Amino acid sequence: MLLEQLSGNLIQGVVLGAVYGMATMGLSLIFGVLKVVNVGHGAFVMVGAFVTLFFFSSLGLNPFIAIPAAFLVGILLGLAFYYAAIKKLLNAPELATLLATFSAGVLLEETVKMIFGSEYRGFNWDVGKVDLIVTALPMSKIFAALGSVAIALLLYVWFKRTRAGSAMRSVVEDSHGARVCGVNVDGVYAMSFALGIGLTVASGVLLTMFIPVGINPYMGGGYTLKAFVIAVLGGLSSPYGAFFGGLVFGLIENTSYTLFAFIPGVEPFSLTRFLSFLILLIILLIRPTGIIKAK
Amino acid sequence: MKFFSLKIILPAVLISIIPFISTFSAFAAGHGKIVIGHSACLSGKYAKAGEQAVGGIEACVDWVNNEYGGITLGGKKVPLKYKKYDCESKKESVTSLIGRLITVDKVDVVFAPYSSGLTLRGAPIAESHQMLYMDHGGANNKIFEQGFRYAVQTIGPATSYHKGTLDMVKKIAPDAKKVALAYEDSEFATMVMEGAKNHAEKLGFEIVFERTYPKGTTDLTPLLSAMKAAKPDFVLGGGHFEDGQLFNRQMADLNINVDCLSLIAAATLPAFSDALGHMAEGVMGPSHWEYGVTYSKEAAKEKGKQWIGPSQDEFVSLFKKATGDQKMLPDYHAAEAGAQVLAYVLAVEKTGSTDSDKVRAALGDLEFMSFYGSWDIDDSGLQVGHSMVDVQWQDGKRVIVWPESAQTGKPCYPMPTFDEKKDGKKALP
Numbered sequence: 001m002l003l004e005q006l007s008g009n010l011i012q013g014v015v016l017g018a019v020y021g022m023a024t025m026g027l028s029l030i031f032g033v034l035k036v037v038n039v040g041h042g043a044f045v046m047v048g049a050f051v052t053l054f055f056f057s058s059l060g061l062n063p064f065i066a067i068p069a070a071f072l073v074g075i076l077l078g079l080a081f082y083y084a085a086i087k088k089l090l091n092a093p094e095l096a097t098l099l100a101t102f103s104a105g106v107l108l109e110e111t112v113k114m115i116f117g118s119e120y121r122g123f124n125w126d127v128g129k130v131d132l133i134v135t136a137l138p139m140s141k142i143f144a145a146l147g148s149v150a151i152a153l154l155l156y157v158w159f160k161r162t163r164a165g166s167a168m169r170s171v172v173e174d175s176h177g178a179r180v181c182g183v184n185v186d187g188v189y190a191m192s193f194a195l196g197i198g199l200t201v202a203s204g205v206l207l208t209m210f211i212p213v214g215i216n217p218y219m220g221g222g223y224t225l226k227a228f229v230i231a232v233l234g235g236l237s238s239p240y241g242a243f244f245g246g247l248v249f250g251l252i253e254n255t256s257y258t259l260f261a262f263i264p265g266v267e268p269f270s271l272t273r274f275l276s277f278l279i280l281l282i283i284l285l286i287r288p289t290g291i292i293k294a295k
Numbered sequence: 296m297k298f299f300s301l302k303i304i305l306p307a308v309l310i311s312i313i314p315f316i317s318t319f320s321a322f323a324a325g326h327g328k329i330v331i332g333h334s335a336c337l338s339g340k341y342a343k344a345g346e347q348a349v350g351g352i353e354a355c356v357d358w359v360n361n362e363y364g365g366i367t368l369g370g371k372k373v374p375l376k377y378k379k380y381d382c383e384s385k386k387e388s389v390t391s392l393i394g395r396l397i398t399v400d401k402v403d404v405v406f407a408p409y410s411s412g413l414t415l416r417g418a419p420i421a422e423s424h425q426m427l428y429m430d431h432g433g434a435n436n437k438i439f440e441q442g443f444r445y446a447v448q449t450i451g452p453a454t455s456y457h458k459g460t461l462d463m464v465k466k467i468a469p470d471a472k473k474v475a476l477a478y479e480d481s482e483f484a485t486m487v488m489e490g491a492k493n494h495a496e497k498l499g500f501e502i503v504f505e506r507t508y509p510k511g512t513t514d515l516t517p518l519l520s521a522m523k524a525a526k527p528d529f530v531l532g533g534g535h536f537e538d539g540q541l542f543n544r545q546m547a548d549l550n551i552n553v554d555c556l557s558l559i560a561a562a563t564l565p566a567f568s569d570a571l572g573h574m575a576e577g578v579m580g581p582s583h584w585e586y587g588v589t590y591s592k593e594a595a596k597e598k599g600k601q602w603i604g605p606s607q608d609e610f611v612s613l614f615k616k617a618t619g620d621q622k623m624l625p626d627y628h629a630a631e632a633g634a635q636v637l638a639y640v641l642a643v644e645k646t647g648s649t650d651s652d653k654v655r656a657a658l659g660d661l662e663f664m665s666f667y668g669s670w671d672i673d674d675s676g677l678q679v680g681h682s683m684v685d686v687q688w689q690d691g692k693r694v695i696v697w698p699e700s701a702q703t704g705k706p707c708y709p710m711p712t713f714d715e716k717k718d719g720k721k722a723l724p
Contacts, residue, residue, distance in 0.1 A: 121569075136549050138548045261521055
């Protein structure tokens with residue numbers, strides 16, 4: 001029985017972890033290139049969830065179609081926010097960008113609340129499920145995980161094979177050196193910020209495909225917290241590291257529950273959270289830049 | 296002689312009218328009206344419930360003034376006045392607004408805001424002013440374990456939420472033995488869980504699974520997988536709307552089929568079925584009141600209880616008039632707030648005074664029935680007379696299935712499996 005539960009939760013953890021990883025790549029990309037910590041991260045995830053809801057419930061379209069639309073919305077939001085605030089604050093103390101991203105998150109939440117209201121919403125995209133003896137996996141979750149892997153691969157190829165990707169990597173490595181070599185660093189900053197927000201908003205679609213309920217303007221808070229743990233786990237400046245960090249986090253979250261359930265007198269969920277943040281603290285103490293080095 | 300008579304008679308007259316002065320002084324502040332003060336949640340996170348509560352209070356104030364003719368006090372009919380401020384669903388606003396209602400507006404009674412947390416926050420302020428404090432939206436039993444003298448509850452206590460469901464299963468499925476309890480780790484939900492656990496044990500059920508999950512959790516898969524392994528006959532759980540949706544959705548994802556699933560706070564709301572579609576079929580939830588309950592003058596007469604207030608349909612009509620929205624239907628937040636107005640009216644009439652101590656004492660002895668159901672409190676002010684109803688989603692509609700005295704349809708037990716529901720099977724008895 002224990003093995004059945006453990007293996008079932010391992011499978012669920014991998015699938016969930018892939019989506020968590022994708023949901024953190026934007027955060028790591030922005031930090032890696034601009035050294036800006038986006039504390040409004042969860043609010044951008046929430047925007048993606050509402051884009052999905054609009055596509056599915058109002059337009060009757062497949063949630064997959066919402067991915068490029070959400071990405072585009074994210075790119076536009078990212079560019080607007082970059083030129084309106086971030087660009088001016090890049091050389092200001094770190095607290096200024098922290099406050100700016102926090103304000104942007106609150107602004108987004110209140111705007112969405114004004115448009116859609118504060119009710120919790122959800123939708124039912126039922127495309128069947130796969131029974132795996134030890135657990136059952138809805139196809140919507142499998143699609144969300146596959147979508148996450150595909151986007152992560154596309155990003156990898158884009159970084160490795162395109163000039164824009166190379167320029168971005170050079171700025172991560174040494175922004176002054178890149179500028180000396182003729183790279184338009186300001187352009188790279190704008191592109192990276194927009195791409196990071198685009199990825200984050202698109203990840204809102206995938207997370208909503210995974211968990212299509214509880215959609216609400218304030219749903220992002222929990223994802224912000226998890227994203228920080230995952231980002232540190234995977235390497236703060238590395239989008240690929242974030243993806244693998246997500247996988248590890250999903251596995252920890254799901255499998256540790258089964259093991260903690262054997263400790264009498266404790267609630268396993270509380271210990272799961274405790275463990276996640278304990279790992280975060282330990283990594284910050286022994287390797288503050290995260291486990292995987294930025295590439 | 297004349298002078299001597301006046302010296303004697305005048306003080307005697309003054310002394311004799313003192314009780315009348317105290318009786319009328321309170322509503323004199325409201326210009327011959329009795330004033331209800333309310334720190335209402337008109338915005339913020341409880342705005343929906345707050346809007347309903349205000350609509351319910353205004354509907355019943357309208358009924359008292361225009362149908363009932365006002366409150367009989369000192370041989371006169373005195374109208375009710377309703378004074379409210381928006382507390383924005385914030386604790387810090389609640390304390391200052393209740394202080395203002397008592398000291399500046401000189402209200403006769405304070406109605407608490409929605410939710411246990413806000414109700415608890417305002418109670419010490421009312422207590423320090425020795426002001427009657429009526430709770431329509433705070434179900435947590437702990438409010439009434441603090442020793443407050445002026446707090447009185449109309450909403451049913453949290454520990455009673457799942458009693459009806461357990462009674463129902465015991466009666467209609469004597470073979471069902473194993474129950475799983477999985478609630479949110481919040482003060483309110485754990486209180487519901489405690490009540491459910493005690494009642495389940497009293498009825499002889501075996502609790503095969505008992506866990507909580509943190510507020511704001513986005514994935515219940517590990518907990519539900521463990522619950523599946525315990526093989527319960529039925530499941531009681533939930534906390535708030537968002538996790539209730541998630542609970543049901545992920546039970547369907549993991550194909551966890553039980554004979555009965557009852558979720559607090561979420562399953563009684565239309566948005567639950569809107570979001571989950573066929574997955575919500577057969578799912579139950581406890582509610583303080585639902586449109587369709589069969590409480591009436593005749594039912595009160597049968598039980599030997601006093602009846603007051605509008606009928607259910609009259610209440611709905613007055614609620615729509617109060618909110619100005621003909622499409623909005625009252626839910627239990629509106630009904631319990633409205634019923635609180637009626638309790639206050641009866642208590643004031645009974646004691647012939649608006650003095651908080653006297654009205655509090657009268658409320659302690661009061662037992663009556665209204666469109667909301669029965670009303671009775673214990674010595675601490677906790678509501679003990681009101682029974683909750685259990686609602687089940689049947690063919691996309693909410694049906695009151697328990698208690699039998701209030702039901703609008705028979706329960707569907709066992710509910711269809713998730714695969715059957717996907718194939719279009721409805722939860723019909």
